[in-house]
Amino acid sequence: MDILTDLTWRGAINQQTDADGLAKWIEEQKSISLYCGVDATGDSMHIGHLIPFMIMKRFQLAGHHPYILIGGATGAIGDPSGRNSERTLQTMEDVNRNAASLTSQMKKLFGKDANVTMVNNYDWLSKISLLDFLRDFGKNFNVNTMLAKDVVASRLEVGISYTEFTYQILQSIDFLHLHKHHHVSLQIGGSDQWGNITAGTDLIRKVLGSEEKVFGLTIPLMLKADGTKFGKTAGGAVWLDAEKTSPFEFYQFWLNQDDRDVVKYLKYFTFLDKEEIDALEQEVATQPEKRVAQRRLAEEVTRFVHSDEDLAEAQKITAALFTGAIQDLTASEIKQAFGKMPTVDITAEPTNVVELLVATKIEASKRQAREDVTNGAITINGERVTDVAALIDPSAHFDGEFVVIRRGKKKYFLGKVQ
Structure with missing residues (x-):
């Protein structure tokens, strides 16, 4: 099936600026360039960040060209979305260190020499003077429209600084820059990025003309079957960095998913096809005690984020703990298995x-x-x-x-x- 049909089956599409237009554009172009960004506010992504980049990976595997944007500039400002208070500004030294770490993680997920391009918005945003920002870009944004965006409106009661208020302008400039210089025509983001994405498509059409082919697509907010937010555990976030969340802990997180959620996660976080996922769904319905679907989910995601070797080690530790025969584990494996124990x-x-x-x-x-x-x-x-x-x-x-x-x-x- 084509990429958009596949995403629809997986339940991975929330909003689109022009669904029919995007489908037609992909059909005409065969291969498009698209982007998604992550701000350098931390030195590792967690599994919540991973969701939109799984969509980017699917586009890559379907023959399209993803641009992965590391927010070296926007990370110094702070995205107000999903927060009810101002971010604490980081030093540029911290931002640059975070940007380097995130770039390494992305290269591991998307391949260093594959059909992917890594960019850092500090490279162009840092060159814009205050006068240029106000004259060339600020004039294209109506304050009333900006105030109506959900990401800003949700903060008006508690207050929002001018710095964070202008974040959507900076992200819009990113889309404009990538469209002008790299022919990027699609931006992907979480549901909380809808306002920023539409601000970008509006800016492009104001600057370059109303007929420009640019599109936005967001993914749904992911909730667990019990209604709580996906990705959080009693111990905090589940990180992609092996030093923050070991491959064994990562594997265990997926292995312990609820029967009610596992099929949804197989669709979101693995590259298994419909036939195999349908078969695993049948396993959940008829033999849930065997947890075949959970094991497959844990294997696929651990292999993708870490490696075959890390997966094998996680499985070895899991088997040793199940039987109690831990004597053959290495010191490193013991640290992974019991690092969070008293x-x-x-x-x-x-x-x-x-x-x-x-x-x-x-x-x-x-x-x-x-x-x-x-x-x-x-x-x-x-x-x-x-x-x-x-x-x-x-x-x-x-x-x-x-x-x-x-x-x-x-x-x-x-x-x-x-």
Whole structure:
């Protein structure tokens, strides 16, 4: 199926400035240039940011040319959308560092030498003088129209600075620049970007003529089946940066999705075709306990964002935790698996198991420690310890860096060897 039909089936289209016009333009041109941007306000994207770029990737795979815009200039200003207060301005040093990190992430997703172009709006916005900004661009924006845009209107009650108020002008200049210099005809963004996108198409037609072929497309706000916002967990955002969210944690996030959401996420976040997704939907309906769809989702997204090697490692850790046989995990894998568990400091010297449990305050008393050991409630490094005289040698596993202690069935502690 063609790209727009595919996006419609996936439920990935919310609003379009001219649906029929865009379909006709793609049919005529065969290959178009399009763009989506992310501001350099942080050093990593999270999975919420990923949603519009999955659409960009689909266009790329369909033979179109994506332009990935890193907001080195707009990131220094701050997009007011989705916020009810002013952003704290960052130093340009921070913005530049963030821009470099985001560019690396995008190259990993889209390929360094593939049919994709990376741009930074600092390269052109920084060259516009105040007089040029007011004369060449400000004159084309009506304040009443700007105030009516949802992104601004939602902030009027609590207030909005002139800096953030002008954000939509800067984003419009981006679209104009990319259209003039790179023939970009489509901008994609989240539903909160609708006002900024339409401001851009309006500016282009005012400057270059009403017949210019430019279009905007937004994706729906993604909510979970329980009505809460997608992408947040008890531990916070799920990041694409492996240092912020390990590949194992990333894999687990997708593996643990609700049956009511998994098919929707397969459509949004994987490149599986309709036939395979329909088959997985049938699995959810008839054999939900097997969680086949969740495993497929976790595999596809982890492979896309990280790598085959990271996926294999995440699966290895998952299998080890399921069976309890963690002895063969590496120190790096232990850190991924238990990094968010309660941690205790452990001496490097071999220590009696009862003394160890009390010293780390895993057990409140020696009596309770002896009782739990005798009853088989204590597992250390994947092996049950039932002898109260046992010595625990921290150097025996995981390169001498960690000791993993489990009390009962689910209570884990990560001992860090000092």
